[in-house]
Amino acid sequence: MEKVAILGGTFAPVHWGHLLMAQMATSQFALDRVIWSVDRATPHKSHSVLAIFNKWREMVALATAERPDFGLLPLDTNPSPSAAIDSLLYLQNLATEAQLYWIIGADAFQTLPKWPRCGEIGGLCEWLVAGRGSGGVEVGQMGRSIDSAEDKILIQTNHVCSVVATQMSLRAVQIRWQVLAMPAIEVSSSSIRWYYSQGRSIGHLVPEAIETYIMTHQLYS
Template sequence: MERVAILGGTFDPVHWGHLVIAETALSQLGLEMVIWVPAHRPPHKHGRCYEHRRLMVEIAIAQNSAFVLEAGTTKHTDPDYAISTLAELQNTYPNRQWFWIIGLDAFQTLPRWYCRERLVPACDWLVAPRPLPITTPSTRNSITTSTQQEIGTQAIWLCQQVAGQLASQAIPIRWQLLQTPPIGISSSLIRHYCRQGRSIRYLVPDGVRAYITKHNLYLGE
């Protein structure tokens, strides 16, 4: 049975950290593909124009044939819920084994997700640990291999806590930690740099950077 993963998010904007996580999952699990799902209306986040975010993802993943952009283009009026996304994709891609790529912070909220009793057992959960922050010359030497190991150990402990919370709700879960390199890039950091007029080169793919510049995104927020 072919293995397919879902990577959902606001992607405001998509950046190299997202791409590294997706590629790690692809190789670590031997996946057929990763389906990228930009949220129309995230349940708990503000996201700017869906079309801008979707087009930036399309640009970012264009060179990887194993990365697929979710086909839905219909404007949603209700918040996006993961259970609906999974059901739609299961109809489009039947007879697959499903995985869900998720950051550790979002994974910790899983015991409160809508319809979690149906969603959680339907997928294997691939958890990306929190990245190390971008370093400066004064802090670079302090980030050691042992520091990275401590981050991994803490991530495993936190995931076990989530599994315990779900078990108390009689919800079984299959999860594993992604072995991602520590890249401290976030969408909020990129938006902050844009507001300050700072360069975002090497934080996002060149095509995404050109799109942001062309459309004057994230200025004056």
């Protein structure tokens, strides 16, 4: 049976943390394909950020170009700000016999009970959850503390998942989840945008093609 996963987000910009999540999930769960779903909009985003949606997609395409098992969700499948269910239904129709997964960070996963139509989404796939926390490891500075950091994040992430599972069960939805075994990398798109706007290097946080794209298109200046 084919194994297909979604990895969703705004990816503004896509960074090594996103790519590591996809790579670790692919390796640990023998995924055949990872479909990247770029969020068109969310209510708290400003109009100026929404205007560069296509650039977010272009950056994801660049970052995943060397991975034939990574691909972008077609543009017309996520027309609305709350399109998680549409993305999942698209995958169901695309691969009717596939086992479906959703790769997600723990911080986003804990908001699942608040997602529109979460009752429909929760049980349709298996959730592969990556930890993030203050005990994480800086990109480029991962040393001997990794094992203890991983243990701490694993415990925290399992707790988050258990709480979410309990909340969803109150809606009569039973979810399946597993925690990705990986170090929590302290990098976010918002911090990358801030670093770049301050003239600081982001070369250790994003692939070279993404840094070049940001410079060429004068993003986040």
